[in-house]
Amino acid sequence: MTNPAIEAFVQEANDILETLEDQLLELEGSSDPAQVDAVFRALHTIKGSGSMFGFTRLSQFTHHFETAFDLIREGKLAIDGKLIDLSLKARDTMRRFVDLGGDNAEADQLSEAAEVKNLVAALQSLTNVTSAPETTEEGASQAGAASEIAVFDIWFKPAADDLRNGLRPDLLLGELEDLGDVTHRLDLTAVPSLEKLEPLQCYAAWAVTLTGATTEEAIKDVFIFADDSELEITKHEPPVAASEPELTTKTVAADKGKSNKTTAPIRVDSGRLDEVMDRLGELVIAQARLNQVTTRLADPMLEAVTEDIERLLTGLRDTTLSIRMMPIETVFGKFRRVVRDLSAELNKDIKLVTKGGETEIDKNVIDKLSEPLVHMIRNAIDHGVETREGRIEANKPEHGTVILSANQEGGEVLISLEDDGRGLNTEAIRARAIERGLLDANATPTEQELHQFIFAPGFSTAKELTSISGRGVGMDAVKTTVDSLRGNFKVHSQPGQGTKVTLHLPVSLAIIDGMLVRLGSDVFVIPLSAVQECVELDTLETNRESGRSMLRIRETLVPFLDLVDVFNYPESKDTRRRVVIVRAGNAPLGLIVDDILGQNQTVIKALSVYHRDVEGFAGATILGDGTVALIIDTAIMIRRALQQAKAQEAPSKYVAAGGH
Amino acid sequence: MTLDTLDTPKGQTETPISNMLLFKLSGEMFGIAVVCVNEILDPIKMTQVPNASEFVPAVINVRGSIVPLIDVRKRLLMPPQRPSPDIRFVVLELMIEDTLTKVAIAADEVSQVIDTAALNLERIPELGARWPRDFVNGVIRHGDNLVVILNSENLFRPDPANEKSV
Structure with missing residues (x-):
């Protein structure tokens, strides 16, 4: 598929189908006539342009679907759950046709497939059943429609290179003929003399007079893919009767909806955006070098230019970063379908409530997030929310509620999934953890610590646990994804009340705020979002009793790691060293460094395959002077400290036992 | 036998390689196919990666x-590098685990x-090896010099299993 026009159609069709799913699901709740119109328009567009771009099979199939919505629009067919079911299936089938890439053997096969034929039959039976007995009424409404006949003057001039892009004016004009009586006049005044003529360019324009029971919207829909063309539609008042007031209000409402889209979006390959980010990263580094030179030369004119460039670059960086941001609503939409299908499958009545869909997050995060979130929703519905009977027994409303919400807090986006099901069974988790050797039988972990076990690898296979407690299928896979996005989890569960899992994710994967620290003569970066506070080491009391290394910070004891030890550096010569207290989840950790140098915005770059298994780094970045600084992965440091603490604990127990 | 007909240890025939970049390591002359050489840089500051293997001890910034x-x-079982004014970083672009990856080596002299x-x-x-x-395809005679032709595919293969630093 190399034809750009067809590619554009496929993309557009996929977009329309995506929105169509949402629109259909919304229709289930309320049959808003504007929404019905929107669905009809969407179907009409796909049908029309499908046949234009060589997707005849898709067009033919969509025709049946469209007919049904035409009837709904005219109020002759009521919307019910069954119709929505059917519509969703039809939408999925349309997607399959689009995916096949046009009229080919596979598309023929698909249109002959039993399930598709059944679907068409079901749609047809809907449309026939309602239209057959009401022929008289239809006749009447057609008579009514006749009174709505209007005359439209349409001026249509394709853009110069539209023909090269695959536009077919003949087909468009043909479509206009479907809408009513058409007379057209070809305008060739723009055609230049032969020596100036570009054979591939379009110079022609058409003036069309259309008389028919149609609307401006419908005419615009015909030209929906010819968006570069000049298009003027003038509506004359119907010659016979005044138009119904209802009709005018409808067009106004539709116009309002359109004018909300103030600027037209353009499509950009996300690879190109990555490239822009890379260049920008280099520019930021080059700018830092320019700063250094300027400081050394101390030339006021150069200083002014440098300042200008710095200001412009900051603006450019913010704009570029914002291009990558997408509202999280784009994935939330997908979940409505998941919830609907699952509740039908499990015979549970579940409502999905979404909040904060406008929260923006980096596109890469969104792409990676949708699968784990689906997983979590499945878990919540399958294991969290009780059956109808169970809910009645527990004195809860019959229908379960799953709340998916997002909001931004500083440099983090919090996404939480909350259900009002039975909650986690901590006793069962504990038993399972001990059985699997993850927990000492005598240990007394807090509830929070116990909840973390649901993320342990292999915990998912415990079928007997999931049937009692609620969660556990593949949560380790979810955790892996979230870890790779540098995020973390918080689980809050109340027996009988429900479970809430909150994901903390960085807003951007590409750039973070970093704290620069020094170790020997090298600089490392600690993500600022993980930093809680910084303190001087010599004012602290290091508590080395009982074999465990702890720092006393105010009233609490905090475990610490000396980065000199972790990274195998020679013993530090600095006398006044510092501690950066970082936190992940609930565990604080002190990282001892030689000095704290400051903060900066850091462009994160991944380490190559050669260094991927070196523990402790989340990536690397380039500093103002062009050197590479490694970014410390605080989550891994904390895990490491916990392991060390355990290792130290074991021998101390041994000593205590030997003393007796 | 010419380079064109050389059988690699795996038995596949390599595409003809006609141009070789020659560089020195501890007095020995080595050759590597020019097609995989991206650029040659004057020494720049490198950043040691703590706890990395001795095979890949550091990273550098090559144009961002x-x-x-x-x-x-x-891997060639040679003594560590001694400081020299002629040290150059040779940046190579190789297919490593199915991705085109840039790597750099420090040569005493190019x-x-x-x-x-x-x-x-x-x-x-066999005896003189x-x-x-x-890691080596063979040797060629160039004037008075003996040039060792490196097998870049094997030489740069990431191998996390051994070579870990202690």
């Missing part, structure tokens, strides 16, 4: 990308590019 600096001497199409590649005799056979 972070490139691993590979110590081929480790001398020239030669056309080897007409030169005979000789196998290194100083270098692990996997």
